[in-house]
Amino acid sequence: MPVLTRLIPSPVVVDINAGALDDLAGLLADQRISASGKLAIAISGGSGARLRERLSPALPGAEWYEVDGGTLDDAIKLADAMKKGHYDAVVGLGGGKIIDCAKFAAARIGLPLVAVATNLSHDGLCSPVATLDNDAGRGSYGVPNPIAVVIDLDIIREAPVRFVRSGIGDAISNISAVADWELAHRETGEDLDGLAAAMARQAGEAVLRHPGGVGDDKFLQVLAEGLVLTGISMSVAGDSRPASGACHEINHAFDLLFPKRAASHGEQCGLGAAFATHLRGDTETRDLMVEVLRRHGLPVTPGEIGFTDEEFVQVVAYAPKTRPGRYTILEHLDLSTDQIRDAYADYAEAIGS
Numbered sequence: 503m504p505v506l507t508r509l510i511p512s513p514v515v516v517d518i519n520a521g522a523l524d525d526l527a528g529l530l531a532d533q534r535i536s537a538s539g540k541l542a543i544a545i546s547g548g549s550g551a552r553l554r555e556r557l558s559p560a561l562p563g564a565e566w567y568e569v570d571g572g573t574l575d576d577a578i579k580l581a582d583a584m585k586k587g588h589y590d591a592v593v594g595l596g597g598g599k600i601i602d603c604a605k606f607a608a609a610r611i612g613l614p615l616v617a618v619a620t621n622l623s624h625d626g627l628c629s630p631v632a633t634l635d636n637d638a639g640r641g642s643y644g645v646p647n648p649i650a651v652v653i654d655l656d657i658i659r660e661a662p663v664r665f666v667r668s669g670i671g672d673a674i675s676n677i678s679a680v681a682d683w684e685l686a687h688r689e690t691g692e693d694l695d696g697l698a699a700a701m702a703r704q705a706g707e708a709v710l711r712h713p714g715g716v717g718d719d720k721f722l723q724v725l726a727e728g729l730v731l732t733g734i735s736m737s738v739a740g741d742s743r744p745a746s747g748a749c750h751e752i753n754h755a756f757d758l759l760f761p762k763r764a765a766s767h768g769e770q771c772g773l774g775a776a777f778a779t780h781l782r783g784d785t786e787t788r789d790l791m792v793e794v795l796r797r798h799g800l801p802v803t804p805g806e807i808g809f810t811d812e813e814f815v816q817v818v819a820y821a822p823k824t825r826p827g828r829y830t831i832l833e834h835l836d837l838s839t840d841q842i843r844d845a846y847a848d849y850a851e852a853i854g855s
Contacts, residue, residue, distance in 0.1 A: 513648050523618070544595065592613050681784070682747030758820070776795065815846060
């Protein structure tokens with residue numbers, strides 16, 4: 503009998519709404535994630551401590567673990583501490599660093615992970631990847647998808663607005679990443695997963711074309727859903743391809759070349775996506791991206807995040823080295839330094855900077 507469908511690795515629960523945290527204990531018990539209430543909860547020392555005080559009465563069987571940072575050593579230390587207990591699941595409660603550490607720790611000790619995001623800074627909250635700093639810089643580690651994702655829009659609104667802006671840039675960059683994937687499929691024969699590409703692209707398009715702003719609940723809902731769908735698209739594809747093309751190569755180059763000056767992940771990805779779209783000659787999408795990024799207060803030129811034009815040229819030239827084997831518009835054009843300089847001058851003139 504032919505296989506008519508495929509199984510898609512995805513959370514069994516996705517709860518995105520205002521007040522979602524108030525229902526956390528009931529959600530975990532009702533979905534049989536932790537009927538006993540025995541949970542290991544990873545938190546930060548700042549906002550996490552305040553949330554612990556709020557949630558502890560409803561989670562009497564939980565043990566709380568404060569995470570120092572977002573390094574591989576922090577994640578290993580967390581796993582070592584948690585494996586001494588007997589838990590039903592691990593909960594990562596916080597921003598990207600906390601959730602990535604919790605993902606890694608949960609995978610290491612063989613427990614399911616519940617991701618409870620307190621900001622929307624990037625698409626990693628539901629991805630099968632934990633991004634952690636290590637001795638060589640930063641590494642990506644394969645982990646299972648979260649079994650549940652909880653996003654309380656009331657908590658999201660309390661976070662600094664720069665986190666929402668970062669998530670916007672990361673979501674919009676999907677459109678450029680998928681275009682790079684399609685280019686690689688045409689030029690090199692690389693396999694293209696149509697479902698993963700469709701999920702990632704539509705998540706980006708929904709954010710790009712939504713008229714709302716960072717203080718609008720309806721917009722935050724669309725952004726949160728888009729970031730979750732992007733994470734699932736990576737699970738479908740089996741890697742980060744649906745959400746990582748030249749845009750992310752440029753982001754990684756900023757991080758590696760200027761680690762102490764780099765801007766947020768989403769700011770760099772949004773700028774990288776707009777420039778990569780320019781390189782592909784898609785002026786209509788480029789102009790829309792630039793317009794929307796500007797409307798949300800995101801950078802569209804390197805000067806807006808403290809870099810010179812020449813430093814940006816250096817970043818773009820280095821970018822292909824950050825993902826060996828990945829084929830994007832940067833590898834396709836294989837521009838010299840002078841050609842990158844000319845291309846950026848054309849981009850800057852086109853967007854009126």
